[in-house]
Amino acid sequence: MKIGTPSEIYKKVTHDIESIIYVFKSKKYNDVKYEEIEQAITRLEEMKSKLSLELEMLNDNAEWDVFNIAFYGETNAGKSTLIETLRIILNEPTKVCQREAFDFKKNEAIDVEKKITKHCKLVEEINDRYSLEIKILNEKSDLIKTDICEIEKDIQCFEEEIINLKKHINEKKKSSVINFFLYIVGILKEQQILSNLENSIQNSSFTLNQLILECDKLEIQINSKSEEMNLELEKMEGMYLKLKENQHRLNQELMHLSDGLIIGDGQSDFTRDVKAYKFSRHNQDFVLLDLPGIEGKEELVTKEIDSAVKKAHVVFYITNKAAPPQNGGDAHDGTLQKIKKHLGQHTEVFSIYNKRVKNPKQLIPGLINEDERKSLAELETTMKENLGDHYSGNKLLTAYPAFLSIGKTSYDTFLKAQEKFLKNYDDYEKLLSETYVDRFSNWLISDIVTDCKNKIIKSNYRKVSVRLNDTEMSIRKICDELITVKKLLEKTRRGTVSQLDESTNTLITNLHNAVTQGINCFKKSIREKIYLEIEKDINGRTFKEKYKEILEKALTELEVNQTKSIESALDSYKKDIERIIEKHNRYESELLDAFSKQMFLNLDNIEELNLKRVLNWKKAVGELVLVIGGLIVGLFTTIGWVAIAFSILGAIVSVSKNLINIFDKNKRMAYQKSIANKSIDKTSTAIFDSIIESINESNNQLIVYTEKFKQDIRKPTRNLDSMICILNEASEKVGILKSTIIREGVNYNENN
Known part of the structure; x- marks a missing residue:
């Protein structure tokens, strides 16, 4: 089978399958009813149609230029956390721009915070200055008011004495003619006292009026100062609000620029769409695909997962459980069935144990204990049994502490967690080293993202060969079942003959x-x-x-x-x-x-x-x-x-x-x-x-x-035998085509 370019493989395979069926249609069959032969050919055509549809889907989703690595796994397994950390470590371009913008906005936010602090201090100074001036005026006013009160009391006393004194004078003038005469002349002693009291009231009233006038002036001054203070404070409040608005805007921008935006919050189906992050190392372009969790609401994510898996050339199965994936029940597929369904077609599949660590005390030397080590060995065995030679091994890490060690964020949850972890380590590099994510990053670049062009071709050819293998197995299954039918019929008929003889x-x-x-x-x-x-x-x-x-x-x-x-x-x-x-x-x-x-x-x-x-x-x-x-x-x-x-x-x-x-x-x-x-x-x-x-x-x-x-x-x-023969021959031809595809996928790079 000669293919011009790798991407032509889908058309070529479809054409070869059609040629296989055409041979059966054109062939003449002796002593056999064509209706039975037509049934077998019709069944083959149905399988061909299914295969053609699958090849078309592969073609639609195929990627021949950029190496795609899919992060596939259970819901809340930490796929996005690991990818976010790798984006930082590997300097993913959009992440670099985002972090630079974060730093710039962070500096702006710090400047605004300083301005707000300075502004608040200035407001405090203004408030203190005016308060002191008003206080002095109030003290003066209070002293005057005290004097006014004293004078008012004196006047009141004088008025009371005058009333009593007038009453006494009136009584005294009636007591004798002399006193009356003296009263008329105005030389009674009491009259002299009365005159003095009236003079005192007059003087006090004058003084009181002067004090009241002075007090009113002070009140005017106090009100004036208060108004000046309020006006200045209102002006400062407006400036403060603008500063706070600017601060809020910057905080919102920082939230959007923070690391960890793609990290889930624990809710199911946090990630619903496939997100792609492009990198370039050593002249090799590659993409990390962040897939939705396979245990969420399937109707929301199945199509996205299928498309991404078809596009990927290497798949990382992420799990936070140190245990083999489990089978499901009759009602729904379990994790293991989904893995076999989605990943069985891939050339390279790795399992990544992302240990869940939320507390610094959980970071032990070697990261896992002996029980976890034994459970991971069982996981290795299960994956190998179900994926065969295409399962490439297991990696160990913990992504969350790694992210905390290098993440730039303004989220309180992350900030508190960072503080808690970094308090137990001298610096972030030591914490990052304990998580094994830096090792994983180095392995990814040195071992996985190498010879990408050849891996892309090999992977895409492998997917086609898997579809051919499925078709071959489907034909073989029908063929085997027809053979089983034949054997059961022969056994039944031998039994019936024996019963007839016995009867x-x-x-x-x-x-x-x-x-x-x-x-x-x-x-x-x-x-x-x-x-x-x-x-x-x-x-x-x-x-x-x-x-x-x-x-x-x-x-x-x-x-x-x-x-x-x-x-x-x-x-x-x-x-x-x-x-x-x-x-x-x-x-x-x-x-x-x-x-x-x-x-x-x-x-x-x-x-x-x-x-x-x-x-x-x-x-x-x-x-x-x-x-x-x-x-x-x-x-x-x-x-x-x-x-x-x-x-x-x-x-x-x-x-x-x-x-x-x-x-x-x-x-x-x-x-x-x-x-x-x-x-x-x-x-x-x-x-x-x-x-x-x-x-x-x-x-x-x-x-x-x-x-x-x-x-x-x-x-x-004879008719049944002919159907078996046709299907068996078709299975062999599809098998030969499958082997050719695998061989050409392996040898393509050498031949070109």
Whole structure:
């Protein structure tokens, strides 16, 4: 098979499969019905259509230029965590740009944080300055207010004294003429005091007004300062809000630029789409594919997983369980079935044990304990058994602490975890070394991402060969099942033939037993009846007459009884044969129906496999029984038996006629019984031999008929053999094509 370019392999394989089927269509088949051949070819065409569809899907998803590595595994196994860490270690271009942008935004955020701190300090200074000035003014105002209160109290006291003093003056002027005169003149002592008090009130009121005026001025100053402070603080608040908005924006940008965005949060199906990350090392381009978990909601991710697996050239099966993948139940596939289904076509498959470590104390020397080591050995065995030589081994690491050691993030969860881990280690490099991820990264570059072009071709050819192998196995399975059908049919038919022989032998035995039993009854009946007559002391002539009379009746009864017995035996034989054939037909029908559904072939339409179409069993068996019964019964009659019996009796009587007429009663009776016994025995023997001879003659016809049945049952399965031959030859041709594909995939690089 010559292929121009590797990518032409899909068209070439499809063309070769079509050529294989064309050969079968064009070939002439002798002594075989074409309908059966057409069934086999139609089944091959159905398989070809399925293969063509799969090849088309491979072609649609094939990658011939860039080496693809798929990270495949269970949900929450840490695939994305490992890939994110590798993106950082291997300087994946988009990750480098992202981290540079993170650093730039981080510096901006630090500057903004400094400005906010400085701004808050300035606000505090402004607040303190104004507060101090207002405090001083308030203290002055409070002192004045205290004085005002004192003056108001003094005025109130003066007013009370004046009231009392006026009352006293009024009383005193009435007390005497002198006092009245003095009052009129205005020279009463009390009047002088009253004047002084009024002057004091006037002076105090003036002072009070001055103080109130001064206090009002201070209040104006205080309000003015407060307004100035509020205006300045409002201005500062606006600046602060802008700074906080800028800080929030930067924090949001930092969140989007943080490492670990692709890492799941523990929820099922966090990753639903396949994400590709492109790298370049040593002039080798390669892509890491982050696949959805295989244990999530299959309807959401199956198509994505299938497409990515078809594109990948190497697959890493990621698991966080130190145990072999498990089988599922009847209702759904388990992890192991999914691995076999998705990864069976790949050239290189590795298992990666990503140990779940959330606490620094879990990082032990060597990373795993002895129990985990034994469990991983079992995982190795299981993967090898199910993937064969294409399983390439296991790697050990723990991705989460590795990510924490080098990740740049603004997420609180990661920051707290980083602090917890780095507190137990001197620096991040030591922590990274403990995780084995740096070793894995070096191995990935040095051992996996090498000779990529050849690996791509080998991997893509391998996928085609797997599809051809599946087709070959499907054809081989049908072929093997047809062979199984043939063997089961042959076994069933041998059993049916054996049962027919056994039933025929049973018929002969039953006929012989019926004759023997009938003759014995015949002998007993005659003997009992003639003995009763002999006991009556009859003479020779009477004896002879009575014996003939009894014999004729017994022979008539014998004929009736023998006919019934033989018919009964034949009826049982007929029912037994019908039962055997019906059971045979039912079993073969069920067998063919079951295999037809299993193989999608209509085996029931193959004439040679359906005995119900070969002959009408019930009619044939009925005819056989009628013929055999007629042959047996037709060869014996009462007239013939009477003639035999009388000739035997005459011979015996003629030999013993002198003895019959013996005068001694007892001797005569004894001789008569003796003669009767001899006649009965010889007659019975002659009749028995006659019937057995009839049975033996009919047995030859029985053998002829049953042999015809057996020949029909043993009828060769030429059509079935032809279908087996066609499918077997097709399987071999597909196998040769598969081997050619594998060989060319291995040797392509050498030849080009």
